[in-house]
Amino acid sequence: MNILKRRFFDYLISLGLDQNLANYINAFVFLLALLVVIFLIDFIIKKIIIQAFTQLSSRTKTNFDDLLVANKVPRNVAHIIPFIIALEFIPDIFEDFSDFEIIVEKGLQVFAIILTLWVVRSVLNTVKDYFKTLPRLRDKPIDSYIQVFMIFAWTVGVFSAIAIMTGIPFINFITGMGALSAIVLLVFKDTILGFVASIQVAINDMVRIGDWITVEKYGADGDVIEINLATVKVQNFDKTITTIPPYALISDSFKNWRGMSTSGGRRIKRSLIIKQSGVKYLSAEDVETLKKIQLLTDYLETRQGDIDSYNSSHQINKDVLINGRNLTNLGVFRKYIDSYLKSHSAVNKDMMIMARQLAPSTQGIPLEIYAFSSDKRWANYEYIMADIFDHLIAALPYFGLEVFELPSDSSFKQA
Structure with a gap:
């Protein structure tokens, strides 16, 4: 590219343009050409990778590769090659503009972080969807764990981007952030509580997705449809949705009807x-009438016979019903x-x-x-x-x- 760039610069000078103006036009033209090439390569590679993944997923028995396509993993991975091309040629285009070169390189580094987060997010979503298809994991709070990983990844990504833009080494930046840990804990208090609660709920097997629970304090009475870091969603029997903080399942009492269901x-x-x-008391006539009820016939014959034998052996005066044993x-x-x-x-x-x-x-x-x-x-x-x-x-x-x-x-x- 340097040879082409130099020849085009000489051509602009031969047209009688000022040297500074020729430098600007030269950089702009090659930047535009590079963007066009990058977009074309991105489009072609994206089509090839997506088609290859789609064909592969249709031939395999597992649905993991289908979920990779559904969560746009091939699409995000396809951006890596055009990005590498941009990273390779951008310094050559802006070699005469050192200030712009630094800004653009920092921008590309930040975009690299964003692209990495896209890929990680799509892969984690694929893993989450795949785990939910497994019978032994379908009722576990997978969403909570995936959200924790994503929060950690986004936190590292944001800190890295700030460190790049400010020019502070990442380690020094993280060390300085230690002073703000109290604020971070305050901001992410609910997230931390939710994460700890979701782990306790999973380990103790207190609630599963699909369980019928009753939480009177929150007016929830229905099936658990989702468990994540921020909320436990319960679809009530009137089809309304009640959201409950996960730590409420640890700190407050609730009723889980799973035992009845199983x-x-x-x-x-x-x-x-x-x-x-x-x-x-029943008289002899009353007993004879009730013997006509089929469910009582055998019982009354046996029971009345025992009572008559007892009263007779003890010479009970039955002129008054209260005497002796009676039904x-x-x-x-x-x-x-x-x-x-x-x-x-x-x-x-x-x-x-x-x-x-x-x-x-x-x-x-x-x-x-x-x-x-x-x-x-x-x-x-x-x-x-x-x-x-x-x-x-x-x-x-x-x-x-x-x-x-x-x-x-x-x-x-x-x-």
């Missing part, structure tokens, strides 16, 4: 409030609930099934049903639970029992 069933825990005035309508109803739940097709028989009586209150006697539905999907779970309680509420009158409820307007009108 178990054999979803818990049903709800009570019927029974009016106390309806509870009574109550509430006790028989509890047994009916237990038998009904064990025969229900949607209840998991391998998990706890219980109908228990809680402490009486001013409203009545709470009769709690405790069981697990086999189907854990929300809509199906609600349907199963409603089906069970529909049946039990309708069955109460057969046992002479009532559900407590506060009087309504119609109750006063009837009275």
Whole structure:
């Protein structure tokens, strides 16, 4: 290039141009020519590399190379060769302008840093997307780690660019920045806390992407869709998005429903409030009537036989029902609930099934049903639970029992 540049300079002088003007025109023409060549080479190399990567990715079984193309790694790598060409010939173009040469060289060095960051970012994004396709890493907070690497890379890049522009050696510049560490810690406080929290969350396996969590303090109740340094995004069941600081998962309490999702069933825990005035001993006629209920037939025959044998052997006076051993309508109803739940097709028989009586209150006697539905999907779970309680509420009158409820307007009108 020096030979061509010298000949063109001599040609300009032969045209009668001033030497300074000839130098400016000479530098401008060759700079323009170099830019055109660089853009052409960049365009051609970019096409070649992208096409080569695309063909290679279509022939391989792994999707890593597909992700390289999607994240523009070949496009960014293609800029390296034109940059090297510019770095080689720029000093020759500005050899007569030392001040401009220094400025341009510093600009190219800064661009080299930017180009390196582009390549690193695209590669890290590719690694992130690839890890998310792996089953054992899909629910891990990969975004947080990638963001940490990028923050570190950008920090080093910015410091290097400032060191180049100011002419201060990088080591001396970093040493001087140590005095500003307190400010840096203050600025990146949330990032540092988020990074530490994401590591603790990952190590302790507290939250995974896809988990259903409930964080009452932040009004979050839904599935975790993203975990990064700044936020944990939760898509609530009403399709709104709640963002939570990662360190809140460490410092505050929250509920993770993963245990339920991976178990054999979803818990049903709800009570019927029974009016106390309806509870009574069962006479022989009442027992015979209840024996017609198929789920209770065998139980009542066996149980009543044991009770009659006990009362007879102890010469109990049964003219008054309170004497001796007796069945109550509430006790028989509890047994009916237990038998009904064990025969229900949607209840998991391998998990706890219980109908228990809680402490009486001013409203009545709470009769709690405790069981697990086999189907854990929300809509199906609600349907199963409603089906069970529909049946039990309708069955109460057969046992002479009532559900407590506060009087309504119609109750006063009837009275």
